Amino acid sequence: MNGRRRIVAHVGSAHTEAELGLLMRQAQELLDDPGQGELDLGIAPAARKADLIGPVRSGEAPLFDLQEAAGRSDRQVVAPARVVSTGSDVLFQALARVFEDLGFAPVTDEVFASLVIARIVEPTSILDVPRVLTDLGQDPAS
Structure with missing residues (x-):
C-alpha cells in the first residue's frame, strides 16, 4: 500500500x-x-519435500559414516548435484495462459505479452525486464 x-x-x-x-x-x-x-492455472501442485535430517554442524559427529556405508554396498557416494541454470517455464506458460484467458489473445505482440508477464512476476523498471525474462527461462527481445 x-x-x-x-x-x-x-x-x-x-x-x-x-x-x-x-x-x-x-x-x-x-x-x-x-x-x-485461487487462480486456476491448470497446474497440479507438486508435493513438497522436506529433509528430516539437517546438515551436520561443525563439532558434531555425523549420523552415518559415508565411507563405511560406501564400502558395504555396490553404490558409490557421489557429490551432491550442482545447479548450472534455472528457469521458470511453467510459471511463464501459466501466466501466458491467464493473459489469453483475460481476453488479450487478440493482441498478437509477443514482446508486449512478455513485458506484461515479466512485470507481473517482478514489478520492476522496464530496463530490468530482460533480466526477469532471462530468470524465467525466456529469451528477451533485443
Whole structure:
C-alpha cells in the first residue's frame, strides 16, 4: 500500500530444522485458508519435500559414516548435484495462459505479452525486464 509492504501474519522464528518444519507447516495452514481465492492455472501442485535430517554442524559427529556405508554396498557416494541454470517455464506458460484467458489473445505482440508477464512476476523498471525474462527461462527481445 503506497509502496509499502504490510506484514499480515508473523508465524515465528526457527532456530533448528525441526522448528522450521513446524513453522512451515503452520504457515501452509494459514495459506490454505478456504476463504482465500485461487487462480486456476491448470497446474497440479507438486508435493513438497522436506529433509528430516539437517546438515551436520561443525563439532558434531555425523549420523552415518559415508565411507563405511560406501564400502558395504555396490553404490558409490557421489557429490551432491550442482545447479548450472534455472528457469521458470511453467510459471511463464501459466501466466501466458491467464493473459489469453483475460481476453488479450487478440493482441498478437509477443514482446508486449512478455513485458506484461515479466512485470507481473517482478514489478520492476522496464530496463530490468530482460533480466526477469532471462530468470524465467525466456529469451528477451533485443
